[in-house]
Amino acid sequence: MALIKTIDTQKLSNWLKEGKKITILDIRPIAERNEWYIPNSIHINIYESLKSGNVQALDDVQIDNQIPVVTLCAGGNLSKFATEILASKGFDAYSLEGGMKAWNYAYDTAVLEFENFKIIQIRRVAKGCLSYIIGSGNKAIVIDASLDPSIYDTIAKTEGWKIDFVTDTHIHADYVSRTKDLANYSGAKHLMNSNASVSYSFTPLEDNELLKIGEIEIKVIHTPGHTWESTSYSIDNKVLLTGDTLFTDGIGRPDLKADEEEAIRKSTALYNSLQLINTFPDETLILPAHISQSIVIGQPIIAEKLKKLKKSIPALTFSVDNFVKSILSKLPVSPLNYLTIAEINKSGDIGDFIVADLEAGANRCAIK
Incomplete structure (x- = not known):
């Protein structure tokens, strides 16, 4: 059989950013594919056939042999067999190192520039997690860090910023926060x-407090509902970072880590928080902590004006009774491992857990 070539997530990300013509062949079981996937990849239902060692599993696959092909599985092992078969057929084939678990940490960035500050959106493209570096003058704050600390530090230094503050919009339940790190x-x-309610020390923020970052002030706004500590951050009423309270395609769910009675209380709090957000100017740009689907490398910044969300998200116009009844009637399946992840984020200690295993799968914090 032919030599097996591999490709890491950084090189694949670069290829996608450059617009290089490639075929990404997803060989995972359909249930895993439905959970999360790389946009524009092709799925073929040959997992069991490959697992059994069938070298003819790819005989009927119709893909262009003049275009490089990257095979993808969950952890990067079975895809090597698929790559070996394709290479023997004359394809320029590669196996994605670490598979989808590694792609979970692939990221790209998008930028918003204003007169006296800049926002860099750092996107974990597989899970749709969004974190932010807001810089002004030579100072910066990082909100909702979800990747290795060196990534944020390098971006900040490239911009000539010193990171003065770090924070999370809330205690996350779908990924392990890197903010403490x-x-x-x-x-x-x-x-x-x-x-x-966390086990480590931090500097507390109060509602309506102002944070000085270079030439700007960021207003702290308590917006409970998704969680009791959920917080949004406003910059000159131009931009509002809403965490998991308001997304560009839905609202945050109020039921995680809550029994039925508390879910109702949290739903009411969420309604009030959204009503508060509704008082912001229509031109306010909403920057959420997630998007509900995988991100296409290089796509524009994920943001939306409040006036558009008022039209596209019906729950923003409901009465409180209809709001609570509606959102509690259409709760999605809970995120995988969310209780364990939330406890890690409360304690600040990963312990012996393998984070890549805990975080596998799409986020499920939104109600549409």
Whole structure:
């Protein structure tokens, strides 16, 4: 059989950014494919056939042999067999190192520039997780870090910024926060809403407090509902970072880590928080902490004006009774491992857990 070539997530990301013509062949079981996938990849239902060692499993696959092909599985093992078969047929074939678990940490960036500040959106493309570096003058704050601290530090230094503050919009339940690690790595002050129930020390933030970052002030706005400590951040009423309270395609779910009675209380709190957000100017740009689907490498910044969301998200116009009844009637399946992840984020200690295993799968924090 032919030599097996592999490709890492960084090189594949670069190829996609460059617009290089490639075929990404997803050989995972359909249930895993439905959970999350690389946009524009092709899925073929040959997992069991390959697993049994069938070298003819790819005989009927119709793909252009003049275009490089990258095979993808969950962990990067079975895809090597698929790559070996394709290479023997004359394809320029590669196996994605680490598979979808590795692609979970692939990221790209998008930028918003204003007169006296810049926002860099860092996107984990597989899970749709969004974190932000907001910089002004030579100072910066990082919100909702979900990747290795060195990534944020490098981006900030490239921009000539020193990270003064780090924070999370809330205690996340679908990925392990890297904010505490980033605080330790960068020496930044770790901020959290004063309602946050965590086991580590932080500098508490109060509702309507102002954070000075270079030439701007960021207003802290307590927006409970998704979680009790959920916080949004406003910059000059031009931009509102809403965490998991308001997305560009839905609203945050209020039921995680809650029994029925508490879910109702949290739903009412969420309604009130959304009503508060509704009082912002229509031109306010909403920047959420997630998007519900995988991100296409290089796509524009994920943001939307509030006036458009008022038209596209019906729940923003409901009465409180209809709101609570509606959202509790269409809750999605809970995120995988969310209780374990939430406990890790409360304790600040990963322990012996393998984070890549815990975080596998799409986020499920939105109600549409």
